[in-house]
Amino acid sequence: MAVFDPKVATRPPPRKVKVVIRKYNPETGKAWWQEHEIETYRGMTVLDALLKIKEEQDHTLTLRYSCRMAVCGSCGMTINGTPRLACQTQLAQVASNHNPVVRVEPMYNFKVVKDLLTDFTEFFEKHRKVKPYLIREDIEEQENPKLEYRLTPEEYEEFYQYSLCIACGLCVSACPIFASDTRFLGPQALAQAYRFVIDPRDEGYKVRLELVDSLDGVFGCHFAASCSAVCPKEVDPAAAIQRLRSLLLKYRLKLFRKKINGPVEPLREVKEKVPLPGDAQTLDGVDLEALENQPVVIPVEILSK
Amino acid sequence: MARSSYLQLMQYVTGALLVLLVSWHLATRIPWLRGMESFVETILPEVVYREIESFGLLLLLLAYTSLLHGVNGLRIILLEIHHGEIWDRLVNLSAVIVFIVFAAIATHSVLGVEPPTIEGLISG
Amino acid sequence: MGKSVRDLVKYLDLRPGWRAFIDPFILKLWNNPERVAFHMHRITGVITAFFIFIHIITTNVPARAGWEAYLEEVRNLEAITPTSVLFYLAMGAVLFHGINGVRLILVEALAWGIGRPEKPKPPYIAPSLRGRQRALIHVTFALWIILWLALGYVMFLT
Numbered sequence: 001m002a003v004f005d006p007k008v009a010t011r012p013p014p015r016k017v018k019v020v021i022r023k024y025n026p027e028t029g030k031a032w033w034q035e036h037e038i039e040t041y042r043g044m045t046v047l048d049a050l051l052k053i054k055e056e057q058d059h060t061l062t063l064r065y066s067c068r069m070a071v072c073g074s075c076g077m078t079i080n081g082t083p084r085l086a087c088q089t090q091l092a093q094v095a096s097n098h099n100p101v102v103r104v105e106p107m108y109n110f111k112v113v114k115d116l117l118t119d120f121t122e123f124f125e126k127h128r129k130v131k132p133y134l135i136r137e138d139i140e141e142q143e144n145p146k147l148e149y150r151l152t153p154e155e156y157e158e159f160y161q162y163s164l165c166i167a168c169g170l171c172v173s174a175c176p177i178f179a180s181d182t183r184f185l186g187p188q189a190l191a192q193a194y195r196f197v198i199d200p201r202d203e204g205y206k207v208r209l210e211l212v213d214s215l216d217g218v219f220g221c222h223f224a225a226s227c228s229a230v231c232p233k234e235v236d237p238a239a240a241i242q243r244l245r246s247l248l249l250k251y252r253l254k255l256f257r258k259k260i261n262g263p264v265e266p267l268r269e270v271k272e273k274v275p276l277p278g279d280a281q282t283l284d285g286v287d288l289e290a291l292e293n294q295p296v297v298i299p300v301e302i303l304s305k
Numbered sequence: 306m307a308r309s310s311y312l313q314l315m316q317y318v319t320g321a322l323l324v325l326l327v328s329w330h331l332a333t334r335i336p337w338l339r340g341m342e343s344f345v346e347t348i349l350p351e352v353v354y355r356e357i358e359s360f361g362l363l364l365l366l367l368a369y370t371s372l373l374h375g376v377n378g379l380r381i382i383l384l385e386i387h388h389g390e391i392w393d394r395l396v397n398l399s400a401v402i403v404f405i406v407f408a409a410i411a412t413h414s415v416l417g418v419e420p421p422t423i424e425g426l427i428s429g
Numbered sequence: 430m431g432k433s434v435r436d437l438v439k440y441l442d443l444r445p446g447w448r449a450f451i452d453p454f455i456l457k458l459w460n461n462p463e464r465v466a467f468h469m470h471r472i473t474g475v476i477t478a479f480f481i482f483i484h485i486i487t488t489n490v491p492a493r494a495g496w497e498a499y500l501e502e503v504r505n506l507e508a509i510t511p512t513s514v515l516f517y518l519a520m521g522a523v524l525f526h527g528i529n530g531v532r533l534i535l536v537e538a539l540a541w542g543i544g545r546p547e548k549p550k551p552p553y554i555a556p557s558l559r560g561r562q563r564a565l566i567h568v569t570f571a572l573w574i575i576l577w578l579a580l581g582y583v584m585f586l587t
Contacts, residue, residue, distance in 0.1 A: 183388060184385075219310070219313045229461040343587040348503055382475070403482075410486060
């Protein structure tokens with residue numbers, strides 16, 4: 001994300017803010033800038049401002065939003081020239097007293113459906129193209145699972161960061177390669193490809209490496225790192241792509257062999273019994289040993305009433 | 306599509322090689338390293354001819370690697386800004402042609418050079 | 430409303446290839462010198478490629494037309510002439526492309542200097558933007574300016 005300064009974000013925004021919205025009417029094909037002036041309050045986000053405009057001034061304003069807390073990744077927009085989530089951006093961050101203007105545009109690099117609403121079809125197609133799921137060869141275990149797949153905390157940390165992606169599309173909208181090359185898979189899809197290539201439970205890495213081995217794949221990236229700079233979840237797609245490329249080059253030079261974890265028995269660790277303090281006493285009528293041997297039964301029926 | 310990764314690998318290898326070769330190429334133009342007074346003295350005919358005579362192969366290697374790196378780089382940019390089967394083929398073909406033509410010119414400049422004559426130097 | 434490059438963009442479907450040329454002017458990103466380096470690497474790369482073509486043609490002169498014609502060329506580089514100024518600008522492009530290229534080889538081919546994957550924590554600045562390659566960018570720009578100035582001294586003042 002663009003550098004976040006809590007001091008700036010918690011400041012009260014200017015009392016009145018001019019919101020300039022890029023409107024687009026798909027029926028006439030016309031696009032124009034539309035100005036609205038709104039009263040603000042402390043803690044108002046750009047999404048709040050847009051919804052206020054939609055309620056009070058222009059009911060035709062179209063935008064996509066859902067959770068209002070940067071989890072769903074629906075409200076990506078270009079705000080004052082920076083791709084951001086509207087719900088996560090405080091007005092105080094983008095408007096100041098000497099320039100109380102907020103320009104809101106749809107995300108670049110996406111087809112616009114109407115006003116601020118962009119078409120994510122191609123984005124998700126590209127995401128689907130890199131096979132963002134675990135591929136296993138042991139079909140029997142997949143169909144009738146009896147064991148579990150081993151994953152150590154160290155292995156988990158290798159890809160945990162990349163699995164946080166909320167598919168908001170900000171990285172794609174900031175990508176300078178995507179601005180010219182619409183066939184480019186894009187930072188989001190490539191980061192997800194890396195996330196599954198490096199996952200030790202996955203056996204489909206060869207398919208994915210073949211898929212991204214082209215100018216439209218991993219070699220389209222030239223490390224402008226804008227994707228990492230705008231990512232609201234610190235997923236760091238730029239680093240993922242560089243790792244994926246380095247790994248692909250190693251793979252082509254036959255220097256890379258992936259460690260694949262097979263299914264293992266679930267861990268059944270016998271826990272050490274913590275002795276009671278010497279002066280501890282049980283209540284009257286409670287047999288501690290009998291309680292320990294007795295399985296725990298949670299009275300679900302009572303709880304659900 | 307395995308070609309793409311090998312081409313990119315070539316781009317990195319030639320790039321790394323070029324950093325060394327161009328550093329050397331620029332260092333030979335620093336007058337004080339060669340006991341000269343000015344930059345222009347380092348590109349006078351007899352100096353250049355001596356250099357071509359003793360380091361001809363290295364200069365050719367520099368020309369070829371820089372051409373490979375440069376032509377491939379231009380090719381990548383051109384393939385990026387426009388799409389289409391004919392365009393892709395055209396760009397790839399012209400990249401090969403440009404490389405061959407300029408490599409031939411570079412080879413000629415090293416192999417076809419005559420020693421500078423005294424008349425030439427006097428008139429200069 | 431002030432006129433900006435963004436107002437010149439007429440249609441909202443900003444996707445086709447030509448948008449790449451106005452991209453540096455319409456997007457504002459903070460904490461991202463990599464993007465500046467990327468655009469400069471591309472521009473200097475194109476300049477360098479054409480410089481290589483011209484350099485190969487001009488250094489072919491001794492073999493093609495003899496050393497007298499070559500001396501004519503050398504005379505152009507002796508003082509501040511349009512040729513020597515263009516040559517100096519091309520040298521700047523070559524220097525930047527070379528120095529930044531070292532960083533790019535380290536980052537792209539070897540995945541060096543982009544930090545380790547980590548659990549995100551405030552202020553949510555990605556590890557690749559905090560890694561050693563960021564320090565290398567500052568070194569790149571500094572070294573470029575120093576070397577370019579030094580080259581100007583060698584070319585014009587000796």
